[in-house]
Amino acid sequence: MVKAVYIDHEGTEEELDVPEGWTLMQAAISNGIDGIEGECGGSCCCATCHVYVDEAYLEKLEPMSDTENGLLDNTVSKRKANSRLACQIKASAALDGIVIQTPEAQS
């Protein structure tokens, strides 16, 4: 299990144990984290699992695909340098303790 901390836009924290190989979107959906919608079920086509990733973990993530980059250009809440889609972040030992913040709105 990989620990992941989700912080909503009002600052409320929730810590989840995410099975390795699951995406942070899947764990959020399964646990009913409201700040993540994941409307397309993780197909990387709706940009409703937009998150801001804690700087300390940003470099440990896989580089983003053109698809993810294109979707992030059009998120409802503002894109920042640490914006990623949670459906593209797979839980792994290297990411244990990762902190992500959910934006004010996804859609």
Added chain:
Amino acid sequence: MGDPIVIVGAGQGGLQLAESLRKEKFDGEILLIGDEPHAPYTRPPLSKALLLGDMSVEQLALRNPSALEKKRIGLLTNTRVTAIDRVAHTLRLADGRVQAYAKLALATGSRARELPVEGADLAGVHRLRTLDDVLAIQKELESARRVTVIGGGFIGLEMAAVASKLGKEVIVLESSERLMERVVTPPVSDYFLALHLGKGVDVRLKTQAQALAGNDGRVSSVILHDGVVLDTDLVVLGVGIIPNAELAEAAGLACCKGIIVDTCGRTADPDIVACGDCTATLIDGRMHRLESVQNAVEQAKAAAAALMGLEKPFTAAPWFWSDQYHIKLQMVGRSSGYDQMVVRGAVEEEAFSFCYFKNGVLIAIDSFNSPSDHMVGRRLVGNSAIRLTPEQAADKSFDLSSALN
């Protein structure tokens, strides 16, 4: 406490409706009733990542039990509702029990259409709609060498792409003269035909299966309308869906291609709303039925609001997507009736969009590996304030989002 709001159908729409009720501050009891053995799960990956083995069944779950509990959403799985008594405000369940409701939401979804030919009931012939369908296909896919897909729509083609990726010999039979005829434009059909042919899939247009034949109760060949016999190890049907509107119809609610609702998900009964695949809505004088996640989710939000006495209609342009091989097709708007199409981006680089205009107005965009065009398109299509010329759309250096300003 009074009777609960009961939601019939525990798919994407039903679950969304339940959660939206909480978001709209409904504090009473909510009961979600589904006829599948599984708790709510996400359907789109069934014909993509799950089938390909990139995702586990557990990862499909939309909510775990504690997440539902936290929101005080009751869930009955494996439970079929057989009748609605609108006067008594009760439902009859398949096991004979009676469930009272204060308000009712129908999110009964749809089911895969059967193929009305001899042999369709043989083992090795599968529909592709539910998790159990896909698990059954997966089990047999491993040992199958030849796979026949009947129906060249989205589901059939996604199945063909997966089977081809897994190294199977794949044949697609489509009765009309082009792929995905009902839902995409001819240039999109042509593009996907070339894509599948290029991957070695044997796509046969204007071809109908007349019968399926088998050995010892298991399918072994498909007999075409012209008498040609194709050997096969596995048959997957992707010949469309039928909305599950019978329950509503039997209760006297108006149905036409689905349960008729307004843009807020309301039926003619003030205590009953509906959302998702099972519904149809009158738009511009025609009945429309959308079969998509977006429709299930957005109608559910509107319907939940309507149950709370709020007016939050769903009127956004429809969007949809399909993954086939390395191509991600994303569609927004209704392209039917277009009189001009321009290409944005480079087709040879496999990243481009077809932009459709009618009387000079942008009505739809189909994007191929161009998510940015699609996302901007969702804000452009149907927005009467925008001004975008076909020339601008065709110019990749022109920033589409600047048309919003």
